[in-house]
Amino acid sequence: MELYEREAALMEENEDLKLKLDDEITQTMTLKRKNLSLEEDLRGLTESNKTLSAKNAEYLRISRTFKDTLDTVLVQMSSLKETIKRLDEEKTNLERERDRLKNRGAAGFEELTPRPDYRKLMEDHSIDFNLFKEPSKQAGFHSLTF
8 A cells, every 4th residue: 555655646746847847838838939039139239239320420420520510600700700800900091091091182182283484484495475464464455544
């Protein structure tokens, strides 16, 4: 009997171990499926990460290009501002000089047109131009008084 009891206990233990083994196999298969699913998710996330990294690199390149362009524009605007200021000062100075020359020219307008000095010519060369006599005497008219 002992042998039968022992065999029965061993058979029962064998059945329990088979059930445990089946449970372990089921759990292993479930974990393998989860593992495969997670590996697939990981591949998808890796591809997404590569795509996002490429987009990020492109955005960084665009950002740097924009910053360089913005810096260039700001430098050009500053240079243009200085040029405008310099030209405005030059215009103001030229207007002042023009007004000064205009006033100076207006004051000496008579001196700008050369005119002979008839008195001096008459004295130096003993010439009589009949310029400084009364008009009635120049033409030989005598006023007739009645």
